[in-house]
Amino acid sequence: MNEKQFTQTCIVCSKPSAEGIRIWNQFVCVSCERDIVKTEVEDAKYNFYIERMKKIWLDQIS
Numbered sequence: 001m002n003e004k005q006f007t008q009t010c011i012v013c014s015k016p017s018a019e020g021i022r023i024w025n026q027f028v029c030v031s032c033e034r035d036i037v038k039t040e041v042e043d044a045k046y047n048f049y050i051e052r053m054k055k056i057w058l059d060q061i062s
Contacts, residue, residue, distance in 0.1 A: 012036070012052045024060040 005018040010029040017029035028036070036049050 011056060023056050026056045
């Protein structure tokens with residue numbers, strides 16, 4: 001029996017994925033979650049991730 005996996009669009013990379021986490025009704029794929037966790041403050045990607053996480057917060061309070 002084939003089970004159809006439900007995919008969601010990641011708030012960070014905008015790619016569809018079946019695996020990840022939900023933060024206040026927003027989806028973050030496993031790949032982005034791992035990148036966010038291991039990104040150092042000095043890394044060029046840090047500000048990008050901060051802005052994407054800020055979108056989750058702003059969507060929640062609006």
